Amino acid sequence: MKELNIRKYAELMKELDLSGLEITEDNKVVRLERNIPVVAKEQIVVSGNTVQAVPAGQTEEKGDYISVKSPMVGVFYVAPAENAEAFVKPGDKVEKGKTLCIIESMKLMNEIPADVDGVIEKVCVTNGQVVEYGSELFRIRR
Numbered sequence: 427m428k429e430l431n432i433r434k435y436a437e438l439m440k441e442l443d444l445s446g447l448e449i450t451e452d453n454k455v456v457r458l459e460r461n462i463p464v465v466a467k468e469q470i471v472v473s474g475n476t477v478q479a480v481p482a483g484q485t486e487e488k489g490d491y492i493s494v495k496s497p498m499v500g501v502f503y504v505a506p507a508e509n510a511e512a513f514v515k516p517g518d519k520v521e522k523g524k525t526l527c528i529i530e531s532m533k534l535m536n537e538i539p540a541d542v543d544g545v546i547e548k549v550c551v552t553n554g555q556v557v558e559y560g561s562e563l564f565r566i567r568r
Contacts, residue, residue, distance in 0.1 A: 446532045495561060496558065496559060498529055516549060522542055525537045551563055
């Protein structure tokens with residue numbers, strides 16, 4: 427693949443605000459990824475043989491609860507496996523650092539931890555739902 431094409435795809439990624447793009451051309455596969463700045467803490471996630479720095483769930487205080495928002499685009503999962511028990515459900519007490527959910531993004535499973543201690547008031551999305559950056563995932567009452 428020519429350098430000119432790669433630059434064209436990189437510009438397209440920037441224009442469309444994409445974090446990753448995979449192109450197959452002439453039986454060759456090229457995967458482009460870019461880091462999108464996020465103002466949040468990071469945690470290290472190990473998935474298989476891949477280590478990735480993932481921003482922690484962003485929180486926003488709204489009255490009597492904290493809103494946990496998605497730090498990325500991906501698929502929301504409430505449990506570590508299909509038939510496993512959910513990480514948290516309404517009424518559960520959580521401590522800062524406890525895993526709330528997983529967001530699958532670019533075939534990586536990213537654990538989203540609680541940024542505060544509290545009680546899960548509401549799970550705002552359903553299992554398997556695609557979430558956008560900034561989508562409200564949970565409400566935690568302090």
